[in-house]
Amino acid sequence: MKTLSTLILWLFAAATQAVDALAAIKSRLVPAAIVQGHFRQEKQLKFLSKPLVSEGEFTFQQQRGVIWKTVSPVESVLLIGENRLITSQGEQALPASFGRVFPAMLGGDLAELGADFSTSAEMQPDSWRLTLLPKDPLLGKAIAAIYLAGDSELRSVEIRETGGNVSRIGFDQISRPAQLSPQQAAEFARLSP
Amino acid sequence: MRVYRPKLYAALWLLGMLALAWLTLQNLRRDWLETGFLALLPQAEQRPEVANAIERHNQAVNRKVVWLAGAANAGQAVTLAETVKTRLAASGLFAELTLQIPQQQYRQSYQQLFSYRYQLLDAKTRQALQHDPERLLRDNLETLYSPLGQLQAANLEHDPLLLFSRYFAAQNPLQLNIEHGAVVVPDGQMVRALLVGELPDRDLKLDKLELLLSLNQSLQNQVRQQGGELLATGLPLFTAYGAHLAQHEISTIGIGSTLGVVALLSLTFRSPRPLLLCCLAVAVGLLAAWNLSLLLVPKLHIMTLVFGSSLIGVVVDYALHFFCDGLGLPHWTPRRGLTYVLPGIAFGLLTSLLGYAGLGFSPFPGLREMALFSALGLVASWLTVVMLFPFLLARFRPQHQFGMLSLAGYWQRSWPERLHRYRRYLCAGFALLLVGGLSQLRAQDDVRLLQTAPTEITAADAEIRRLLPIGRDNQFFLVSGADLADWYRNERGLLDALAPLTAQAKLKQFDGVSSHWPDPTQQRADYQLLKTGVYRPDLLQRYMLNLGFEQTAIDSELQNFAAAESKTLSLDDWLASANPNLRQQWLGCNAEACRSIVVLAGIADLAPLPALAALPGVVWVDHVSQLSDLFQRYRQRVTVLLVGVCSLIMGILIYRLGWRDGVHVMSVPLLAMLTALATLGWFGELFTLFNLFALLLVLEVAVDYAVFFHMAAASAGTVDKRDTTTLAVALSAFTTLLGYGLLASSSTAIVHAFGVTLAAGVGSAFLLAPLIGFNANKSKQ
Numbered sequence: 025m026k027t028l029s030t031l032i033l034w035l036f037a038a039a040t041q042a043v044d045a046l047a048a049i050k051s052r053l054v055p056a057a058i059v060q061g062h063f064r065q066e067k068q069l070k071f072l073s074k075p076l077v078s079e080g081e082f083t084f085q086q087q088r089g090v091i092w093k094t095v096s097p098v099e100s101v102l103l104i105g106e107n108r109l110i111t112s113q114g115e116q117a118l119p120a121s122f123g124r125v126f127p128a129m130l131g132g133d134l135a136e137l138g139a140d141f142s143t144s145a146e147m148q149p150d151s152w153r154l155t156l157l158p159k160d161p162l163l164g165k166a167i168a169a170i171y172l173a174g175d176s177e178l179r180s181v182e183i184r185e186t187g188g189n190v191s192r193i194g195f196d197q198i199s200r201p202a203q204l205s206p207q208q209a210a211e212f213a214r215l216s217p
Numbered sequence: 218m219r220v221y222r223p224k225l226y227a228a229l230w231l232l233g234m235l236a237l238a239w240l241t242l243q244n245l246r247r248d249w250l251e252t253g254f255l256a257l258l259p260q261a262e263q264r265p266e267v268a269n270a271i272e273r274h275n276q277a278v279n280r281k282v283v284w285l286a287g288a289a290n291a292g293q294a295v296t297l298a299e300t301v302k303t304r305l306a307a308s309g310l311f312a313e314l315t316l317q318i319p320q321q322q323y324r325q326s327y328q329q330l331f332s333y334r335y336q337l338l339d340a341k342t343r344q345a346l347q348h349d350p351e352r353l354l355r356d357n358l359e360t361l362y363s364p365l366g367q368l369q370a371a372n373l374e375h376d377p378l379l380l381f382s383r384y385f386a387a388q389n390p391l392q393l394n395i396e397h398g399a400v401v402v403p404d405g406q407m408v409r410a411l412l413v414g415e416l417p418d419r420d421l422k423l424d425k426l427e428l429l430l431s432l433n434q435s436l437q438n439q440v441r442q443q444g445g446e447l448l449a450t451g452l453p454l455f456t457a458y459g460a461h462l463a464q465h466e467i468s469t470i471g472i473g474s475t476l477g478v479v480a481l482l483s484l485t486f487r488s489p490r491p492l493l494l495c496c497l498a499v500a501v502g503l504l505a506a507w508n509l510s511l512l513l514v515p516k517l518h519i520m521t522l523v524f525g526s527s528l529i530g531v532v533v534d535y536a537l538h539f540f541c542d543g544l545g546l547p548h549w550t551p552r553r554g555l556t557y558v559l560p561g562i563a564f565g566l567l568t569s570l571l572g573y574a575g576l577g578f579s580p581f582p583g584l585r586e587m588a589l590f591s592a593l594g595l596v597a598s599w600l601t602v603v604m605l606f607p608f609l610l611a612r613f614r615p616q617h618q619f620g621m622l623s624l625a626g627y628w629q630r631s632w633p634e635r636l637h638r639y640r641r642y643l644c645a646g647f648a649l650l651l652v653g654g655l656s657q658l659r660a661q662d663d664v665r666l667l668q669t670a671p672t673e674i675t676a677a678d679a680e681i682r683r684l685l686p687i688g689r690d691n692q693f694f695l696v697s698g699a700d701l702a703d704w705y706r707n708e709r710g711l712l713d714a715l716a717p718l719t720a721q722a723k724l725k726q727f728d729g730v731s732s733h734w735p736d737p738t739q740q741r742a743d744y745q746l747l748k749t750g751v752y753r754p755d756l757l758q759r760y761m762l763n764l765g766f767e768q769t770a771i772d773s774e775l776q777n778f779a780a781a782e783s784k785t786l787s788l789d790d791w792l793a794s795a796n797p798n799l800r801q802q803w804l805g806c807n808a809e810a811c812r813s814i815v816v817l818a819g820i821a822d823l824a825p826l827p828a829l830a831a832l833p834g835v836v837w838v839d840h841v842s843q844l845s846d847l848f849q850r851y852r853q854r855v856t857v858l859l860v861g862v863c864s865l866i867m868g869i870l871i872y873r874l875g876w877r878d879g880v881h882v883m884s885v886p887l888l889a890m891l892t893a894l895a896t897l898g899w900f901g902e903l904f905t906l907f908n909l910f911a912l913l914l915v916l917e918v919a920v921d922y923a924v925f926f927h928m929a930a931a932s933a934g935t936v937d938k939r940d941t942t943t944l945a946v947a948l949s950a951f952t953t954l955l956g957y958g959l960l961a962s963s964s965t966a967i968v969h970a971f972g973v974t975l976a977a978g979v980g981s982a983f984l985l986a987p988l989i990g991f992n993a994n995k996s997k998q
Contacts, residue, residue, distance in 0.1 A: 065364060071374040072765035078362035092364060100359040107403045111363070113356050117394065123403075126364070139290050159292065160397045162320070187371055193364065 045145030046134045049152050052176055053132035054200065059084040060208075061198035063092075068190045082195075084130040085204060088212040105215040129172060129181060141170070151175045221552050227608035230601065234501070240508040250423055251516040270695045270804060270814055271840050277801050278691075280416045282311075282429075282451035285409040285681055286440060291396040297445045298399060298410040301436050305414060308432055310425060312417035316410070317398040322796070327385060329794040333786040334380065335747060335778055336740035339387035340712075340732065342380060343743060350750045353378070354760055361764075377761050377774055378751055388733055402684045407446065409684065416453055423464070423519070426457035450678035455670050462965060463519060470959045477955035478533075485621040485948060490613060491540045494606060495533050501601045502529040506594030514586055521583065523968070524910060525590035527957045531569060531914065532598035534921055534949040535562040539606055541945035542938070543613060544622050551607040557938075559603070561928050565921040566599050568866050572913045575858040581851065587910075625947055626940035632984075633991040654895025660904050662849035664841055666966055682819075692826065694815040695804075695836040696729070701788065704811035705736040707834030711815055714829055724826075725819025730803050734791040744782060752778050852906040859909060859916070863887065866920060874927065882927050885985045886919035893978035903970040911957075911971045915978030918953060922946045922986035930990025943987060950983035 060083040067076040080094040092102040103110040104126055109117065128136035134154070137143060140163070141156035156170040164186075171182040177198050183191045204212065286298035295316070302316050330337060338346070345353045357379050360366045372382045393400045393411075400411040433449050440447040482492040503526055510517055538558045543549040573595075576588035636643060696711055698704030708731040718724045735743060751757065754775055761771045792800050804812040820826070830837040863886070871879030890912050897904050925946060929938035958979065960972030 065362070067361070067370060069370055069373065069765075071767075071770065073767060074765040076361055076370075076764070094359070094362055098355060098358045098362065100362070102363055102365070109365070112359060139292065162395060162398055185371065189371060191364070 045147060045152075045154070046138060046143060048147060049145060049154060049174075050132060050134050052152065053174070053178070054176055055132070056200035057086045058201055058204060059130060059198060060201065061195050063193055063195055065191065065193045068192075070188045082130065083204070083208050083211075084127065085208075085212060086131060088215060090127055090130060091208060091211045101211065103211060103215050108215055110214060125170075129178060132178060221555070221607070223551070223608040223611065226604035230604040233597075233600075237501075237504055237508055240512075241504065244508055244511045247511075248422070249511055249516055251518040266697070266804075266810075266812060267695060267836060267838060270693075270812070271838060273801060273804065274693055274814060274816075274838075275840075277798065279452045280418075282414040282416070282449065282453050283681055283685075284412040284414070284436075285402065285448040285684065286412065287404065287407040287409040287446040287448070288444070289407065291401045291408045291410070294401060294408045294410040294445070295397040295399045297440055297443060297447075298412045300443075301440065301447065302412055304436060304439075305412075305432070308428060310416065310429055310432070311414040313415040315413045315415075318393075318395055318400060320398070326388075326794040326796075329790070330385070330786070331375075331381060333740075333781075333784055334376065334384070335744055335752075335781045336784055336786055337384045337735065338380065338743045338746070339384045340716075341387065342383045343746065346746050346750050350756075353751065373764075374770075377757075377764070377766065377770075380747075404684055409448070411685065414451075423460060426453075426460050429453060430457040430461050448677040448681055450674065450681045454674060458670055458674060459965070460519060463523060463968075466963050466965065466968070467523060470962065474955040474957075474959050478952045481948065481951055481955070485944070486540065490609075491536070494540075494609060495536045497605075498532050498536050498598045498601045499530060502532055502594035502598030505597030506590045509593045509597075510586070510590045513589060517590065518583055518586060521586045521590050524971070525587050525594065527914070527960070529591055529594035529598060530953070530956050531565075531917055531921075532595060532602065533952055534918060534945075535565060535599060535602045536606065537948045537952075538562060538925060538942075538945045539602060539610070540613075541941045541948070543610070544941050544944065551610040551613070554610070555603070555607055557928075557932070561921070561925050562599065562602065564869075564924055565917065566595065567869075568862075568920045569595055569917045571862050571865060572859075572917060575855070575862055576910070576913070578858075622940055622944050625944035628947075629939055629943035629987045633987045636988065637991070650899075651891050651895045654898035655891065656898065657901070658894055658898035658904055659901075660849070660852060662845045662852060662905060664844045664848060666903060666905065690817045690820050691841050692817060692820065692823070692837070692839045694817075694829070695812060695838055696815055697810040697812040697834045697836070699810060701806065701811050702736060702738065704806075704813065704834065705731055705739070707832065708813060708815065710832050711829060711835050714832060715815075715817075718825060723820070723822040724817060725821070727815060727817050728799070728802070729815040730788075730799065730813045733795065733799065734786070734788060736788075737785045740785055747778070748782075848906055852909065855906060855909045859912060862913075863916065866916075870924075878927060881989055882920075882923040885923035885982055885989060886916050888985055889915050889919040889978045889982035892981035893974045896977035897970070897974060900973070902973050903966050905967060905970065907967045908970050908974045911974035912978065914957070914975060915982065918949065918979055919982035919986070922949070922982050923989050926986050926989035939990065946983060946986055950979055953979045 060081065062079070063082050064079045065077070069076065077097075078094050079096050080092070082093070083091040089103065089105040092104065094100045094102070100112050104123060106127075107123060108115065109123070124136060125140060128134070134143075137156060140160065141158055143157075144155045146153045146155075152174060154172040156172065158164040158167050166185060166187075168184045168186045170184070171180075172178060173180045173182075177195065179195055181193045185191075284298070284301060286294055286301055288294040288297050298316050302314050305311060306314055342353070345356075360369050360379065361373065369379055369382055372379065376382055394402070397410075402409045402411065433454065437447050437449070478495075479492060482495065483489070486492070506525060506529060507517070510521075535558070538561060539551075539554055542554045542557055543551075570592055573588040573592040576584050577592075694711055696704065696708040698707045708729050712727065712729050712732055715724065715727045719726065751760075752775075757775060758771055761774065762768075788803075792803060802814045802816060804814065806812075817826070827837045827839070829835055863883070866886075867879065867883045870882050873879070874882065893908075893912060893915055894904075896902075897908065902908075925942045926939070929942040932938055954976055958972055958976035960968050961976055963969045963972060
């Protein structure tokens with residue numbers, strides 16, 4: 025009897041802990057309307073002998089979305105708005121979960137993630153790690169888990185696919201300018217219809 | 218030989234009734250009511266292959282009801298849609314309800330087509346390969362390095378150039394977003410989940426339509442209570458609403474007019490007998506019309522019942538003449554009454570039947586049915602008056618001075634005199650009104666005006682069309698060719714001509730079989746394009762090695778490619794893998810030709826499209842505007858017919874009455890009809906084919922009025938029948954106005970226009986008829 029009530033108490037505590045963790049992580053992140061930085065992405069595909077590595081700059085703006093500018097190995101620009109995705113090959117359909125998740129991650133709006141994923145967190149004094157498991161079974165067929173890690177910034181995102189492929193994106197040189205550069209503003213302008 | 222044998226005729230009538238009763242029992246057992254809007258319209262008057270294509274196209278469109286359940290996020294929206302689906306499924310109305318997109322079919326189709334991957338290129342990729350293969354490779358890298366390219370990266374293993382991924386993505390150009398297994402559409406702060414229902418049959422029965430309407434309403438409320446929003450559209454909903462409205466209006470207008478008529482007749486005759494006899498005559502007419510029509514046509518349309526029963530109502534006039542005749546005479550017997558009224562009501566019946574015969578020649582199934590229904594009903598009612606009334610009126614002893622009769626007498630003496638006194642001004646004013654009104658009369662033939670829907674349904678429809686450009690437009694292209702190759706060339710030609718229109722935003726989308734299935738010649742050409750381009754061993758080797766593929770993988774890819782050289786994806790195999798909507802666009806090949814439909818969505822500018830029919834093997838099909846054209850032609854044709862019927866009646870009148878009287882009598886219906894038209898003009902009312910039926914009814918009653926006034930004048934030497942005639946005409950006019958003039962209050966545009974036409978025409982006929990046989994000099998004495 026005692027064990028049961030302890031168990032219930034523990035379960036309850038664990039549940040509140042997850043919500044608290046999201047809030048706790050959010051409180052560690054520095055809030056800003058604009059975030060920009062450098063990224064390095066590694067895609068490990070199991071049938072390729074080496075990972076696909078790309079590097080570039082990203083810009084996040086609260087209302088507009090994300091500019092994902094790859095500099096190497098090929099230059100390209102990806103614009104992700106709320107419902108739109110523009111690539112150098114033209115406008116493409118944006119998977120809605122991605123359209124919500126990607127900006128939410130970069131913007132540190134973790135509560136948004138709770139709608140699509142069940143979350144669990146590991147908190148260290150100066151770092152944290154968040155595990156996201158897809159709630160949508162369809163998404164779950166493709167993505168096994170997403171891991172976010174960081175300190176006062178989001179430092180890395182790891183996407184594990186069910187097929188065994190893994191993508192890792194690391195972020196550094198993060199800054200929070202008060203205003204967009206004219207070039208960034210011009211890119212975002214392409215997103216507004 | 219005695220001709221007047223009331224008992225014998227009554228007995229014969231009774232026999233007829235027994236036959237009808239037997240028929241009724243038979244007919245009640247069958248499914249006799251038609252509600253579908255399209256059943257009223259003629260089959261397209263064109264080549265059978267176009268008619269077939271229209272039928273196929275309409276079937277795909279007209280049975281679907283689309284719902285979008287909106288909530289704060291996708292999960293909630295899909296859950297809401299799930300509850301909606303459960304309730305809809307429980308109703309048993311739908312043959313199919315689709316919320317979850319069957320992933321299995323998608324995968325199956327992928328696998329079926331995958332083995333033909335070196336033969337299948339979409340138009341865009343083909344173009345890229347022809348002009349700039351390097352660009353394609355660069356695009357591949359961009360996709361692979363993008364944070365989004367998970368799916369493509371996974372496909373890379375078996376499709377190193379992502380050619381098949383491109384082809385397969387182009388198969389579903391809409392790229393609908395699927396979450397929690399359902400199609401979801403983001404809309405501002407809301408996410409909406411798509412639910413599509415398909416009815417088992419295009420023509421739903423009335424009770425099912427009512428069920429659909431009330432179910433939809435209650436689902437809207439339920440979803441709103443759960444904090445969501447439900448949008449719904451689809452032709453079945455529009456039909457259901459139309460049927461519901463018609464039914465509702467028939468009952469309210471019916472109750473209103475019945476009360477009015479009962480009050481009027483009770484006040485006039487102070488005896489229930491005339492009222493009951495009138496009801497009996499109309500009821501017999503309706504019963505006979507319903508039964509006998511069903512012997513000749515399989516189903517009756519709800520509109521036939523509405524308009525047909527109004528037309529049969531004319532019979533009340535015949536009965537009224539019979540009764541009113543009795544009021545004026547001291548020694549009236551039914552026999553003398555019948556002798557007096559028979560020529561008049563026989564002439565009335567003749568003119569009505571002439572009019573119906575005219576309608577019967579129109580190509581609209583709806584009109585033919587209406588003409589048949591009304592003619593049969595009218596004859597039955599007329600026979601009831603002539604055969605049964607003498608028997609039932611045998612002891613009808615009306616009081617000789619009725620209040621109403623004196624009133625009618627006073628009116629018929631003073632009204633024409635006043636008109637006569639101010640005839641100059643009145644004639645000038647009347648002419649001005651007529652000319653002014655007629656000059657403002659504008660015909661409208663747009664079929665869409667026939668359908669009335671509440672703003673909430675049309676608003677939801679517009680909203681859904683904005684969010685989801687999946688709804689096919691009504692217009693489409695029919696493409697044909699002598700054989701498969703010829704058809705393919707023709708359809709490619711059309712699709713190539715349509716592409717710039719989408720770029721110019723004149724059209725959102727188009728889709729044809731040939732944008733998914735390249736014909737064998739094209740498949741060979743595509744293979745050769747790859748062989749000499751990106752699949753050149755050195756080029757492929759470099760590209761794949763750069764990406765990090767193992768040498769074995771590169772070798773096996775080259776082997777696979779070489780082995781596939783002779784493969785061909787047949788149309789049948791492609792069709793087997795295609796989704797049902799696409800499959801329906803292929804109409805098949807026969808001895809003459811191969812045919813397909815190219816569908817369009819989101820037409821913003823219609824103008825450039827019909828011109829594309831100049832391309833070889835292409836036919837532009839715009840059913841709605843073709844129907845509108847048809848309406849226009851038949852409006853013109855029925856106008857000619859109406860003029861013909863008028864001339865014929867005039868001829869008969871002149872033959873029987875001589876030039877002067879014939880023209881006099883005929884001037885009443887002519888002026889009444891012109892007044893009705895002028896009224897439509899002044900008030901900017903809808904003027905369509907259907908107003909002409911109202912004019913036909915005006916013609917019938919106005920001829921009756923004038924003929925009876927003429928008969929009263931002709932018999933003036935013996936007994937003055939003008940008072941009783943006036944009473945009969947007045948009663949007839951008021952009952953007609955109560956019965957059908959009330960249709961002017963309808964919110965269904967055509968019914969409203971019908972009512973206005975009738976009210977103006979019958980009203981003016983009533984005011985003009987007393988001028989027949991009015992003798993200005995005599996009244997001065």
